[in-house]
Amino acid sequence: MVSVRAGCRWLSREQGAMAQNVYGPGVRMGNWNEDVYLEEERMRHFLEKREKGELLIQRNRRVKKNILRPMQLSVSEDGYVHYGDKVIVVNPDQVLGEEAGKFMRGDLSLCMSPDEVKAQLSDDLEIPCGVSAVQTIVPMGRNTFTILSDRANNCEMGQVVVYGQNFCLGIAAGLEGKMLYLTSDHRTLMKSSLKSGLQEVTLTDEVTHLNCWQAAFLDPQLRLEYEGFPVRANEKIVIYHRHTNRALAVHRNLFLRTYFGKEIEVVAHTYLDSHKVEKPKNHWMLVTGNPRNKSNTMLDISKPITEDTRALEQAMGINT
16 A cells, blocks of 8 residues: 555655646747737837837937037138028026035037937927037037027128117027027916926027027226127127017026936026125027137137136236
């Protein structure tokens, strides 16, 4: 009896081991037919979207190709800014002020910042489109603006821009036949900047009076005397919004998460010091192209040694 039981126990273990290897990859169980049809349907849907260019990776490539494509800036032969010129709007480097926390140094250029999710779902840019400041001065689709005239002035292309005169900042962002304009309006409970809660600055395709800006001379004491004089390129100015009378400003200590990563917030707000002078947050330059190298800007041209020496002597208090 013992031997028989032992033999039966041995046979049952052998049969159990054989039963575990009965079903292989080729054996179809359960709703296998439904799974096959679902897999074929997913593959067919994928191929259709790929042929139409609707895949997420294809949309990302098109957006980045248009927005990040290299651009050429206009070259100013007389040193002034003209209607129709392609420029980049740069906030010059500044030292750490009263801001607390992390502070972004270097020259920051005004850039368009499409929404991270909406840019992946559609080929068209969202309206309104956000703006930000980026630590780069390389001309490309997202930071190259065209100086345009408003309907009231109706200035011709090539005419010099003067202080106190309305102008618009338009950007094509690499898209053919479409222009977005830098705009702003009074802040409300439902509409304000994301981080600071101040007056928001965006890009829109509507041509209205909210798109008008004016250049103001940097020194307030000489501002009235320079009214009507030409605006020089590559020099510090203050850009005021015509409708709200708020100056364009950058917050180097407030960071935004955009489609291209972490960037700086841009608002319309006037920051004045104790002498009623705009702070470096409101300082901007309309930078033109380098006549020696079309891919560079005038900021890439190093200053002459004599100018650097003179600035050093003045800082040391040496009379020259």
